[in-house]
Amino acid sequence: MKIRHILLTLTAMVALSACAQTQFSALEQQQISIEDPTLFEKSDAFTIDFASGRDKDYSFPLPVGKAKLMSDYNVEIETTHGDAVKAMFAGVVRLSRHSATYGNVIVIRHGNGLETVYSNNAQNLVKSGERVKAGQTIAIVGSENSRTFCRFSMMVNGSRINPSIIVSLESHRLRPQLVLFQKTANWKVNVSILKEPVVEKPESVQWWSFPLPGAKVISPYGKRGGRRHTGVDLKTVNRDNILAAFDGEVVFSGGFSGYGNLIRIRHENGLETYYSHNSKNLVKVGDQVKAGDIIALTGQTGRATTPHLHFETRVGGQPVNPATYFDLQTYNIRLESFNKKRDGYVIKR
Numbered sequence: 250m251k252i253r254h255i256l257l258t259l260t261a262m263v264a265l266s267a268c269a270q271t272q273f274s275a276l277e278q279q280q281i282s283i284e285d286p287t288l289f290e291k292s293d294a295f296t297i298d299f300a301s302g303r304d305k306d307y308s309f310p311l312p313v314g315k316a317k318l319m320s321d322y323n324v325e326i327e328t329t330h331g332d333a334v335k336a337m338f339a340g341v342v343r344l345s346r347h348s349a350t351y352g353n354v355i356v357i358r359h360g361n362g363l364e365t366v367y368s369n370n371a372q373n374l375v376k377s378g379e380r381v382k383a384g385q386t387i388a389i390v391g392s393e394n395s396r397t398f399c400r401f402s403m404m405v406n407g408s409r410i411n412p413s414i415i416v417s418l419e420s421h422r423l424r425p426q427l428v429l430f431q432k433t434a435n436w437k438v439n440v441s442i443l444k445e446p447v448v449e450k451p452e453s454v455q456w457w458s459f460p461l462p463g464a465k466v467i468s469p470y471g472k473r474g475g476r477r478h479t480g481v482d483l484k485t486v487n488r489d490n491i492l493a494a495f496d497g498e499v500v501f502s503g504g505f506s507g508y509g510n511l512i513r514i515r516h517e518n519g520l521e522t523y524y525s526h527n528s529k530n531l532v533k534v535g536d537q538v539k540a541g542d543i544i545a546l547t548g549q550t551g552r553a554t555t556p557h558l559h560f561e562t563r564v565g566g567q568p569v570n571p572a573t574y575f576d577l578q579t580y581n582i583r584l585e586s587f588n589k590k591r592d593g594y595v596i597k598r
Contacts, residue, residue, distance in 0.1 A: 273343050278377045281344065281356055281366060282407040284436060288362060289406065293432040296443065297361050299415065300425035304578075308335040308384035309421035310367060310401050312465045313484045316418040322409045324418065327398045329486060329556075334388040334399050336381045337365045345373045351400065355387055362430060363415075364404040369393060405430050405438040414440055420463050420580060456593055458492045458541035459580040460524060461485055461558050466577050470570040479568035480523060480561035481577065487528060487556040489547040493538040494522050494562075494575075502530045508559065509551020512544055518587070519596040520574070523561035526553045564596065 277283055288295075311334060314326035340359035348354045351368035355375060358364050370388035381387060390399050403412045416423050427444035461483045468482035497516035505511040508525035512532060515521050528548025538544060549556045562571045571577070574586050574596070587594040 273377060278344050279346065281348070281351070281354065282404065282409070284407045285358070285364070289432045294429060295362050296427055296429050297363075298427050299423045300427070302423070306338065306383050307423055308337060309416070310335055310337060310365075311390065311399055312421060313486065314399070315486060315489075316401075316421070318411075318413055318418060322402060322411050324401045324412055325398045326401055327396060327486065328390055330390075330392065330397050332390045332397070333386040334367050334370060334390055336383055336385045336387050338363070338383050340365075340381060342375045342377050342379045342381060342387075345375055345377050345379075352391060352393075353388065356404075357381060357387075362405060364407075366400075366402045366404060368400045369398060405440070406432065406436060408436075408438045410438065410440050414442070422579070456540055457495055457582045459575060459582075460492050460494050460522075460560050461489065461547070462492075462580050464489075464558065467555075467557060470568075470572065480559050481571050483558045483560060484555065485547050485557060487548060489556075489558075490543045491524050491527065491545040491547060491558055493540055493542045493544050494560075495520065495540050497522075497538060499532045499534055499536040499538060499544075502533050502536075504550070507552035509553060510545070510548065511551075514538060514544070518594055519564060519598070521563045521566075523559070523563065525559045525561075526551050526557060528556075564598070 311326045311328045311332060314328035316324050316326045318324055336357055338359045338361060340357040342355060343358045344356040346354065353370035353373045354366065354368035355370065355373055356364055356366050367388055369391045371391035372389040375381060375387045390397055402409050403415060404410065426442050429441045429443050431439045433439055464483035464485045466481050467484040468478060470481050471478055493514060495516040495518055497514040499512060500515050501511060501513040503511065510527040510530050511523060511525040512527065512530055513521060513523050524545055526548055527545040527550060529546045532538060532544045547556055547558050560571055562569050562574055574583055576583060586597055588597055
């Protein structure tokens, strides 16, 4: 069947919503990889437009974890003990049980045609037939051989697919593209991208770097508990790499009050950036750094209740919201906040 005919005969796109089905056969509740009897009833293919969903329609299983793709299309997402495992999309729990191979495992069938698998859980918090929302806590992450991680995979019709086609394992964000899922003669599923997004890249990307790519803001800039929060807190695991935001000179590196281990870098673009609560500073006063250089490791020094990076941007010694210069959701630079000069970029004042 031609792709054009497939697209004309199918619904324009499959919505990211929960399945109507809440009852599953005994095999569906016991077997992780199993064909979906309703998925290809009307056609041998379907599409999902991952560019059309809202933010609340999606969650990475462990938003602050570090993900690694394995050879079998499983993803191991490392995090800290006691972290909560989240449902990627809305759907219905098809399977929630203990497996001799995968430990406590959960399979969720989603209204968009996908199934997601979460295993190596210390505890499952949902049961078969239960509806869940995207971002809902479904399990507590487990440990194995002194490592704490969730083993995650994606399936279509019982066939495991490469999840990095759907989601960036570095940024944890969905790839905004139109994807075709087509059944083959042996009930396997081919995955192909029909329409990739048009990405407008900055004229140059070497002059800046987000200090902690993929990290989630857990405390924004502004008032916090009656006090002024002069930066943003970015959650990550302990001893993650902290990157210099721009080229510059290190003007402070050491312990400083509630900041714990602090690094201050002065940049020629008019900014000074602060990086604090570090477990270890890797640069000293007077060092010249380039954007993207590793300058420290994340930690919990100073006044901090969890490992994170406190990041500040200052102009003339006064704090300015880092969201003025960086998109904290996409980790991109805001070019509209800078003026292009012959020898680089400077902030707009």
